[in-house]
Amino acid sequence: MEYQIEIRVVPRRGILDPQGKAVHGALTNLGFPGVGEVHVGRLIRMDLEAGSAEEANERAVAMCRQLLANPVTEDYDVQVLAHAESAR
Amino acid sequence: MKVGVVTFPGSNCDYDCYKAAQEVLGAETVYLWHRDHDLDGVDVVFLPGGFSYGDYLRAGSIASLSPIMREVRAFAEGGGPVVGVCNGFQILCEAGMLPGALIRNQSLKFSSKVAHLLVERSVAPFTTAYREGQILRVPIAHGEGCYVAPDDELDRLEAEGRVLFRYCNSEGRVTDAANPNGSARNIAGIVNRAGNVLGMMPHPERAVDALLGSRDGVGLFESLAAHPMEIS
Numbered sequence: 001m002e003y004q005i006e007i008r009v010v011p012r013r014g015i016l017d018p019q020g021k022a023v024h025g026a027l028t029n030l031g032f033p034g035v036g037e038v039h040v041g042r043l044i045r046m047d048l049e050a051g052s053a054e055e056a057n058e059r060a061v062a063m064c065r066q067l068l069a070n071p072v073t074e075d076y077d078v079q080v081l082a083h084a085e086s087a088r
Numbered sequence: 089m090k091v092g093v094v095t096f097p098g099s100n101c102d103y104d105c106y107k108a109a110q111e112v113l114g115a116e117t118v119y120l121w122h123r124d125h126d127l128d129g130v131d132v133v134f135l136p137g138g139f140s141y142g143d144y145l146r147a148g149s150i151a152s153l154s155p156i157m158r159e160v161r162a163f164a165e166g167g168g169p170v171v172g173v174c175n176g177f178q179i180l181c182e183a184g185m186l187p188g189a190l191i192r193n194q195s196l197k198f199s200s201k202v203a204h205l206l207v208e209r210s211v212a213p214f215t216t217a218y219r220e221g222q223i224l225r226v227p228i229a230h231g232e233g234c235y236v237a238p239d240d241e242l243d244r245l246e247a248e249g250r251v252l253f254r255y256c257n258s259e260g261r262v263t264d265a266a267n268p269n270g271s272a273r274n275i276a277g278i279v280n281r282a283g284n285v286l287g288m289m290p291h292p293e294r295a296v297d298a299l300l301g302s303r304d305g306v307g308l309f310e311s312l313a314a315h316p317m318e319i320s
Contacts, residue, residue: 011191015191015236016191016194016234016236016270018191018192018193018194018195018196018234018270019192019196022196067145067149067153068145070146070149070182070189072181072187072188072189072236072237072238073189073191073236
């Protein structure tokens with residue numbers, strides 16, 4: 001079955017995130033009140049053929065460990081959204 | 089001594105490394121292609137600077153999975169000396185051959201200028217041609233050169249004497265102002281535990297001729313030539 005996977009990768013808290021800091025500064029300059037910590041990460045969307053949602057999740061986590069996220073600086077979470085066909 | 093320079097798609101300092109090895113050392117030098125499966129019998133491997141795979145995903149992440157990297161890893165595990173400069177340093181970290189990671193410069197700006205480096209240790213095979221405390225002028229050119237690692241890892245690097253180069257000012261003082269990218273503890277270059285894998289952001293291969301503004305990078309090549317390592 002084909003699943004649609006979304007993987008969010010964000011800088012780990014406590015790790016220097018100059019990009020988040022710059023965006024924070026810009027939002028504050030625009031006059032938005034109440035902006036706290038900002039972190040900028042990335043979203044990876046993928047269609048994945050797998051036997052079950054569980055298997056799809058497992059495989060996506062393995063991908064994060066080996067390539068999609070850097071274990072030193074980033075955290076990730078995986079969402080198995082829906083069958084890609086029905087999501088379109 | 090035979091030197092190999094790996095070319096990845098997007099490498100752009102491979103020719104500089106090649107020329108430095110060939111002309112400064114008079115060493116036989118060959119290019120190694122990222123898809124190759126053997127190292128052509130070289131005694132030293134250089135992973136050059138550049139923007140392999142367009143820095144997609146994270147700088148160095150895709151190149152770290154190239155076929156040639158399997159050979160480079162085996163070569164390093166056998167004691168062979170490996171030098172990663174700039175993007176090469178990023179690739180070595182992504183490959184897990186060096187600890188830590190290189191993230192976006194704290195300034196968010198690409199930094200291209202001459203940096204001062206403090207030689208922290210004079211050890212084989214990379215830095216014996218320098219004396220400890222020597223100040224070098226070596227160019228940097230990177231957007232993702234901010235070295236980070238967990239505190240205990242940084243402590244270990246220091247305790248084991250594995251920080252070879254640190255950013256300093258022209259008087260050799262290690263200050264925040266002299267840190268061009270926000271690297272933890274001003275770290276500019278480190279080695280692995282065995283001491284035969286070096287990663288550094290500054291470009292020694294661009295400082296090998298008075299015409300280039302500095303000859304301070306020559307020592308790295310001379311050190312390598314003076315200490316051919318036993319490769320098992």
